[in-house]
Amino acid sequence: MNKSLLLIALLPLAAYADDLRLPLNAPPAFQAECGSCHVxxxxxxxxxxxxxRVMRSLDKHYGDNASLDEKTRQTLEDFHVRNAGGRKVGAGRTAPAGELPRLTQTDWFLREHREVPRADWTHAKVKTPANCAACHTRAADGSxxxxxxxxxxxKHRKD
Ligand code: HEC
Ligand code: HEC
Known part of the structure; x- marks a missing residue:
């Protein structure tokens, strides 16, 4: 493959990562309620x-209780659904049956993180893959x- 072809092949991935910036139309409750226990x-x-599924089971939220008043809950459900991912994140294979889906278990997430050593996920500074901010220093800003x-x-990934 020549250099320009390689560049074209890499473009969609880079653009996708940029798209993860938090949508500008996010309701204030998004950061306030969904960014208080984790990013x-x-x-x-x-x-x-x-x-x-996640937004309709907030009282049983991965072992925690993240209940909201109905109006806020509906606002946040609509917001998540409106900005949800498509085929790229790997719909379907998200969690064992009966458990709530996890974004850390989609095909997309596992592929992006295949180079992360297993021990890093359970490292004392990380504890769980859902702790994005442990490695992504600007995750709280959606970056x-x-x-x-x-x-x-x-160690930095790139210096
Ligand atoms: C009271 C604390 C709390 C609040 C508030 C909260 N969460 Fe969570 N959330 C958790 C915990 C604890 C986990 C499990 C983390 C783990 O297993 O590593 C979790 C996990 C998740 C996961 C799965 C992460 C993964 O592993 O892929 C999603 C998705 C999620 N939360 C979305 C939300 C959304 C959306 C909101 C706002 C409506 C919210 N959370 C509010 C505590 C909370
Ligand atoms: C143990 C550290 C660690 C944790 C925790 C972690 N990541 Fe990552 N993430 C990485 C590494 C390493 C890469 C691969 C970078 C590369 O080689 O392109 C990566 C890649 C990514 C990329 C692609 C970036 C790009 O420019 O290609 C995204 C998006 C991402 N992670 C989101 C998340 C989210 C969201 C969470 C939390 C749910 C998370 N990560 C948790 C280490 C981590």
Whole structure:
């Protein structure tokens, strides 16, 4: 492959990562409610049906209770569904049957992170793959650029 072809092949991936910026039309409750226990996850990383399931089970939220008043809940469900991801995130294979879907279990997520050593996921500074901000230093702002990644051993991915 010559250089320009390679560049074209890489473009869609780069553009996709940029698209993870939090949508400008996000309701204030998004950061306030969904960014209080963990970073506010980009809605683009789950498909619409999965977000409906998550948003309709907030009282049993991955072992926690994240209940909201109905008006806020509906606003946030609509927001997630409107900005949900498509085929690229790998709809369907998201979680064992009966459990809530996880964006850390989509084909897309596993592919993007295939180079992360297993021990890094359980490292004391990380604890769980859902702890995006442990490695993506600007995750709270919805930014996941490669040059912002610092691994648990303190090493930058790119210097
Ligand atoms: C009271 C704390 C709390 C609040 C508020 C909260 N969450 Fe969570 N959330 C958690 C915990 C705890 C987990 C499980 C983390 C883990 O297993 O690593 C989680 C996990 C998730 C996951 C799965 C992450 C994965 O592993 O892929 C999604 C999606 C999610 N939350 C979305 C939301 C949304 C959307 C909101 C706002 C409506 C929200 N959360 C509000 C505590 C909370
Ligand atoms: C243990 C550290 C770690 C954690 C935790 C982590 N990531 Fe990553 N992430 C990486 C590494 C390493 C890459 C691969 C960078 C590369 O080689 O392109 C990556 C890649 C990405 C990319 C692609 C970036 C690009 O420019 O191609 C996105 C988007 C991303 N991660 C989002 C997330 C989200 C969302 C979470 C939390 C749900 C998360 N990551 C949790 C380390 C981590």
């Amino acid at each position: 506010a996850f980009p809605p683009q990383l789950l498909v619409a049906d999965d977000w409906r 996941y650029r490669e040059r912002e990644i610092v691994m648990p051993n303190g």
